[in-house]
Amino acid sequence: MSASSVAERLHESGERVTRQRLLVADALEAGGRQLTAQELYEQLRRRHRGFGRATVFRALEALVAAGVARRLEQGGNAHLYVACAPSHHHHLACTRCGRVEEIDEGYVRPVADRVAADLGFRIDDARLDFFGLCAACAAAEGDRSAG
Amino acid sequence: MSASSVAERLHESGERVTRQRLLVADALEAGGRQLTAQELYEQLRRRHRGFGRATVFRALEALVAAGVARRLEQGGNAHLYVACAPSHHHHLACTRCGRVEEIDEGYVRPVADRVAADLGFRIDDARLDFFGLCAACAAAEGDRSAG
DNA sequence: GTGAAGATGAGACTCAGTATCGTCTTAGTC
DNA sequence: GACTAAGACGATACTGAGTCTCATCTTCAC
Numbered sequence: 001m002s003a004s005s006v007a008e009r010l011h012e013s014g015e016r017v018t019r020q021r022l023l024v025a026d027a028l029e030a031g032g033r034q035l036t037a038q039e040l041y042e043q044l045r046r047r048h049r050g051f052g053r054a055t056v057f058r059a060l061e062a063l064v065a066a067g068v069a070r071r072l073e074q075g076g077n078a079h080l081y082v083a084c085a086p087s088h089h090h091h092l093a094c095t096r097c098g099r100v101e102e103i104d105e106g107y108v109r110p111v112a113d114r115v116a117a118d119l120g121f122r123i124d125d126a127r128l129d130f131f132g133l134c135a136a137c138a139a140a141e142g143d144r145s146a147g
Numbered sequence: 148m149s150a151s152s153v154a155e156r157l158h159e160s161g162e163r164v165t166r167q168r169l170l171v172a173d174a175l176e177a178g179g180r181q182l183t184a185q186e187l188y189e190q191l192r193r194r195h196r197g198f199g200r201a202t203v204f205r206a207l208e209a210l211v212a213a214g215v216a217r218r219l220e221q222g223g224n225a226h227l228y229v230a231c232a233p234s235h236h237h238h239l240a241c242t243r244c245g246r247v248e249e250i251d252e253g254y255v256r257p258v259a260d261r262v263a264a265d266l267g268f269r270i271d272d273a274r275l276d277f278f279g280l281c282a283a284c285a286a287a288e289g290d291r292s293a294g
Numbered sequence: 295g296t297g298a299a300g301a302t303g304a305g306a307c308t309c310a311g312t313a314t315c316g317t318c319t320t321a322g323t324c
Numbered sequence: 325g326a327c328t329a330a331g332a333c334g335a336t337a338c339t340g341a342g343t344c345t346c347a348t349c350t351t352c353a354c
Contacts, residue, residue, distance in 0.1 A: 016320060018332060038310075052334040057311060059332095077224075077342065078310055092268050101266065107258050112277060115254055120282030121239050129274040130259060135267030163351060165301060185341075199303040204342060209301095224311070225341060295354100302349065311339085318333065324326085 006068050013066040023048065024059040025068055025083070034080035090127070094134035103128065153215050160213040170195065171206035172215055172230065180245040181219060181227035219276055237274070241281035250275065 006025040007017045015021070027040050041056040060081055063069035069081050090103035112123045132138075153172040154164045162168070174187050188203045207228055210216035219227040219240060229238065229247050237250035259270045279285075 016331065018320075020333070036310085050334065052336095054312075054335080055333060062332095092262065092266065092270075094268075101268075103262060103266075107262055111254050111258050111275070115239065115250060115277060116279075119239065119248065120285065121241075121248075121277065121279050122285040123239075123277045123279040124242070125278040127274075127276045127278075128258070130262060130268065130270045131272040131274075132263075132268050132270040138267070138269040163300065165351070167302070183341085197303065199305095201304080201343075202302060205301075297354095298352100300349105300351080303347100305345095307344070308342085310341090313338075314336090316334100318331105320331080321329100323328090 006063075006066075009068050010062065010066045015062045015066050018059075020051070020055050021059045021062055023051075024056060025063055028063070028069055028081060029083040031083075034082045036078040036080060038078060040081070090129065092130045092132075092134075094132070094137055101134070103130070153210075153213075156215050157209065157213045162209045162213050165206075167198070167202050168206045168209055170198075171203060172210055175210070175216055175228060176230040178230075180247055181229050181240055183225040183227060185225060187228070217274075237276070239277045239279075239281075241284055242278050243280055243284040243287075246281050248281070250277070 006022055010017045010021060023044055024040060027043055028035060031039075031043075037056050037060055040060070041051070041053050044051045044056065060069060060071070064071050064081075069083055071079050071081055090105070090108055092101040092103055108126050108128050112126055115121060116123050153169055157164045157168060170191055171187060174190055175182060178187075178190075184203050184207055187207070188198070188200050191198045191203065207216060207218070211218050211228075215230065216228050217231045217238070219229060219238070227240070229240070231238075232249065237252070237255055239248040239250055241247070255273050255275050259273050262268060263270050
């Protein structure tokens with residue numbers, strides 16, 4: 001995602017294009033992973049003296065409104081932000097080795113549709129977590145119980 | 148969910164059975180909807196002088212550990228808690244009126260099977276939460292946007 | 295009943311996020 | 325390019341959820 005495209009998308013959603021917002025978008029994308037507002041603030045503050053904490057929160061709000069970033073309601077107390085993640089995050093967590101894999105939205109959509117149709121709910125957001133053993137741990141477990 | 152069953156489930160998961168934990172479980176179930184720790188605290192405080200705020204957080208933690216309550220990661224800054232039956236891990240929460248319905252395991256099983264088959268995971272437990280508008284609220288919303 | 299482990303209540307503390315305020319920047323208009 | 329109003333900025337105070345500490349009390353295995 002280029003800076004110009006961020007600028008365009010901000011402009012298209014009626015958000016002002018400011019140096020700070022572009023810097024936050026840059027840092028978010030450069031991170032290449034989920035980041036908290038605090039992490040972004042510390043990073044930006046290191047490179048740009050006088051970068052405000054409130055500015056990071058306001059910039060993130062604007063970026064989310066413009067669809068440039070997404071806010072994930074997940075774990076802990078702090079929200080996680082991610083650059084332009086198109087899909088939701090569903091997880092497959094191995095209770096043995098702790099590995100976490102992400103599940104594609106495609107798996108969840110049919111259930112959501114069925115539930116919506118059957119119960120009359122209008123579903124806006126979904127959160128799906130599976131817990132169990134990953135392929136490697138399942139194999140190891142199988143060996144052990146077999147042997 | 149009777150108080151005795153809450154006590155049993157606490158005991159089974161190695162959690163102590165205390166008056167406060169049972170009161171929190173009661174209040175949560177009586178609420179019949181998603182509640183924040185703060186709401187529970189205020190409610191319990193009104194009925195039981197000297198009920199501690201930290202106690203509510205600790206009790207909720209114990210209840211979640213015992214499978215008596217579930218913590219929903221959604222919306223605002225505060226977590227939402229909801230009373231839940233032992234066999235049900237899936238919820239449909241209305242973000243407008245706060246009502247929570249439980250989703251039958253049958254909806255989730257096919258997805259779990261597909262994920263297990265596709266990714267080689269052995270799935271032991273699944274948590275599915277949907278957020279949106281219940282039938283009544285969706286209808287009200289429709290009326291408003293239409294009129 | 296006893297004692298140790300663990301829970302409680304009070305309240306201080308941490309930390310994410312918001313509000314406020316005076317100043318500065320953006321962007322539309324000329 | 326200059327003007328101007330709306331809105332963003334940085335600093336910082338504030339709010340509120342959740343945690344930690346500590347002295348005291350309760351639970352529960354024996």
